[in-house]
Amino acid sequence: MSPVRLSRATLSRVAPDARPLAEPRATGVVHLGIGAFHRAHQAVYTERAMAAAGDDRWGICGATQRSTDVADRLRPQDCLYGVRAGDEARVVGSVREVLVPGDDLAARLSAPETAVVTLTVTERAYRPDPRGAVARLVAGLRARAAADAGPLTVISCDNLPGNGAILAGLVADLCEPPLLGWVERNVTFPASMVDRIVPATTQADLDDMAARLGVVDLGAVVTEPFTQWVIEDRFAGDRPAWERAGALLVGDVRPYERMKLRLLNGSHSAIAYLSGAEHVSEAVSDPAFAGYLRRLMDDDLSPTLEGLAGFDLARYKESLMVRFANPGLRHRVSQIAVDGSQKLPQRLLDPARERLAAGYEPRWIALAVAGWMRYVTTARDLADPLAERLRGEETASASATVDRLLAIEEIFGTDLPDDPVFRELVTDRLERLTADGLPATLRALV
Incomplete structure (x- = not known):
């Protein structure tokens, strides 16, 4: 591995076609939760938008929520980092600074040049918590109102249906009346749907990126070629030209977010709680399990999707199976399994309700739910905010x-x-899983 660390001073060591597409001269976007997903998704769209429009005002200030790990990785690199998508590796330059807890986030949120705030803070963070991301956002809005710094667009990029409205409600709950009035007049909360699989970066990934770039990059992320961003076209003021980078601006995001939450994320949850595999690609390499996923999508999930006229749903589902089978991603199943109690309702339980109301049995959803029940009962290290209530006796009956x-x-x-x-x-599926295991259960149910 090269001992030279990626930075603006060493960028000349990187091949010209792998250098940033744009170099922002100002900071126009603040992002809360600057993890791997944001760096592989919204930050890439923003850089491409700046390059396509020739507009360099949209540099990103990222803020970490708790850990300083991302800041420790990016600050010594002048916030440069590499993204490998398939066989292509490129340095991204849209991030200009990274703040950690204790830094003055409110000052950046109240700066007149800041026009957009984006968030990827996971479903778990959308719970009332005075110490959380929403409270930090409200503190920034309070400072912005006091500074009369102009309108602001706040975009949730987390996997929640109606994420914009949910975020707006949480913000309103923490605003005193004068601030709430200012927010209602000056701030919009568009919904959005994001889609790109971004596994946790491994040391092997870092070694591979160093070999590709010729410099050490401790902030590198690995992702897939596929990417999608659908944004409700409801902005309070100026914004990056994200549509020039491939984002879709629409009047109603709900059909797209429902499609992604149920087909991609719902299938991911089924993989996490049923397959027993280490990586997603290993799970779908089993023809029987791949067949189960197709039945889950076709029989139980697709019939709950509406408002997608003109969209090729069959092609989208086929693309999901190809993405799942990509061995280059090494998407860890354990990463998907985290916080299942917060994810299951939107991904699988809501469509189960709709199928039941329509007079159908959600047979394949029930198997995934049974798998989750077996998982939370037997997992040694259960990462879930309701972990203590979920654990139970392994010897209990189904x-x-x-x-x-x-x-x-x-x-x-x-x-x-x-x-x-x-x-x-669910009881029948759990009994079968417990007594016979997944392969026999699938054979019996098909």
Whole structure:
């Protein structure tokens, strides 16, 4: 590995066709939660938008929520980092600075040149928490109102249906009346849908990037060639020309976010809780399991999707299977399994409700839910905000486990526990998984 660290001073060592597409001269975007996903997704779109439009005002100030790890990796590199998408590796230059807890985020949020705030803080962060991202955002809005710094667009890029409206509601809950009035007049919260698989970076990835770039890059991220960003066209003021970079600006994001949450993320959850594989590609290499995923998407999830006239849904589902099977991503199943109690309702339980209401049995969703129940009961290290309530006795009967977990209203509501069809389906699947394992269960259910 080269001992020379990536930075603006060493950028000349990188091949010209792998250098940043744009060099921002100002900071117009603040991003909360500058993890690997943002660096492989919104930051890439923003750089491409600057290059396409010849507009260098849209540099990004990223803010970490808790850990200083990203700042420790990026600051010594002048916030440059590489993105490898398939066989292409390129240095991205849209990030200009990284703030850590304790830095003056409010000053950046209240700067007149800041016109857009984006967030990737995960589903778990959208809970009322005075120490969390929403509270930091509100503090910045308060400073912006006091400075009369102009309108602001705040875009949630997290996997939640109606994420813009949810974020707006959480902000409103923390605003005093005068500030709330200012927010209602000056701030918009467009919904958005994001899609790109970004596994956690490994040391092998860092070694590979160093070999490709010719310099050490401790901020590198690895992703897939596919990328998608759908944004509600409701901006308070100026913005990057993201549509010039391939983003889709629409009047209603909901059909697209529902499609992605259910087909991609719902399938991911099924893989995480059923397959037992280390990586996603290993799970779908099993023809029987790949067949299960197709039935899950075709029979239980696709019928719940509306408002996609003109969109080739069959082609999209086929692209998902190709993406899942990509061995180059090495997308860890354990990464997907985190915080399942926060993800399951949107990904699998809402479509289950809709299928039940339409008079159909969500057979394949029920198998994924049973897999989750087995997982939370047996996992040694359960990363979930409800972990203590989820753990149970491994020797308990399937019906007892189903009864115990369905009673958690935050996950299953009050309707699913009272639905005899859903309860029977999940109990049957859990009994089969426990007694026979997944391969035999799939053979019996197909």
